[in-house]
Amino acid sequence: MPTNLPPEAKDKWAEVEATNDPKLKLQKYQEFLAEVPQHKGTMKLRGTIKRKMALIRKDLDEKKSKRTGLRSGGPKFFVEKEGSAQIALVGMTNVGKSSLLAAVTNAKVEVSPVPFTSRDPVPSIMNFKDIQLQILETPAIIEGSADGKLWGSQTIACARNADGLILMVDLTSDPVAQLQTVLGELEKARIATSKPKGKVDIDRKHTGAALRIVLVGKLLDCSMQEVEALLRSHRVNDAIVKISGEVSYDDVEEAIYETTTFKPTLIVANKLDIKGSDSNFRALERYVQGKLPIIGISCEQRLGLEKLGEKMFNTMEIIRIYTKEPSKKDPSSKPFTLRRGATIQELAKSIHGEFIKNFAYARVWAKRLVFSPQKVGLTFVLEDGDIVEIHTK
Ligand SMILES: Nc1nc2c(ncn2[C@@H]2O[C@H](COP(=O)(O)OP(=O)(O)OP(=O)(O)O)[C@@H](O)[C@H]2O)c(=O)[nH]1
C-alpha cells in the first residue's frame, strides 16, 4: 500500500537519516511523524517509527541510569544470544509460553491462568542432541503490539533480533484467529515468516557519494527509472541500493524506512490434552496449508515435546560440523553450528578469520561422499554431521 507521503515528510526523513545523535534523532522522528498523514497506507510506517523511538528512549534511559549508578529498572529489549540459535517464543496471552519454557528448560517461570503474567523476556537454554538452543519467552502479543501497545515494543524488538520464532497458539480457543493476530502484528513490524522472494538493501553514504542501484533480480511492477525517481523523491541521493530477487515498487518504498527481516518460524499448538482441541488442530493445519511447520503438544501432559527439538533444528536449518586437527585422530566432540547451505568458507570464517587468508584446502569426511576424506575448496557445501579438517599454507 503506498504511503503517499508529502514532500515535507520526505524532507524530515532525510534529517532523521542524517543524524546519529540519539536525542536529536528522537526529536527528528517526532517531527517526521507529525508530517505523516494518518491513513491506512501509513499505518505500518507509523508503527515502525514509534517502535524505533521506543528503542532510542530505552537506550537513553539506560545510559542515564549507568551514569547515575542506579540500576535500570526499565524493560529489557535485547537479550544476549547463547547457543546455536536464539528462538523467540511469541504468542497471545495464556497460550502456555511459560509452561513450555518450564517443560523443556530449567527456567523458573511463573505459570498462571491470570493473563499477562510474563512481562519481561526470559531466556533459557534447551539441550538438543549435542547442541544448545536458546528459547526466549516474550511478553504476550495483542492487537496493537507492533504499535507499541502493552509490552509490544519489547516483544517486537526481541522477535526482530532473534534467529527464529516459535509462534504458539492455544487449541482451546480459535487457533486460526490467534495465528492471524500474531502474524498480523509481525507483518506490521516487518517481520516475515516465509522466505521473501526479494530483498532491498539500502546502504546510505555520505553526501556527494551519489546514488547507485544494483539490480540482481527482477522488478515486478516498475522500471529502474521509477525506482530511482522513488528513491530520489525520498531524498535517497547518496546510497548503494541493492535489489535482489523479485521486488515490487512498494518493497522499495518500505525498505527506505525499515528493512523486512525474515525469521524461520515453527507453529507450536498447545493444550492438545483438552477435549475437542484435536479438531481445532486440524482446522489450523488446513488453514496453514503446509506453509509453516506445525507441531501439536501439551505442556501439561508432556505430549509431543520430544519432537520439539528436532522440529526447531530443522526449521532453523541448523547443521553441525565437527572439525578435526590434521595431527589428531578424532574430530572434536563439540560441533560448530552453521545454517544449511553453508560452505567451507563460512566454517573457516567462524573458526578464525586467519583461516581464510591462509587457506590451502580442506578434507571432508561424510557418508554421502563416495570417497572419504575428499579434498575440497572453500566453495564446498557442508551438511549436518560433516567432519572437516582445514589445511593452511
Ligand atoms: N490443559 C492445559 N493447560 C495448559 C497447558 N499449558 C499451559 N496451560 C495452562 O494455561 C495457563 C497459562 O499458561 P502460561 O504458561 O502461564 O501461559 P503464558 O502464555 O506464559 O501466559 P502469559 O505469560 O500470562 O501471557 C495456565 O493456567 C496453565 O496451567 C496444557 O498443555 N494443557
Ligand SMILES: [Mg+2]
Ligand atoms: Mg508467561
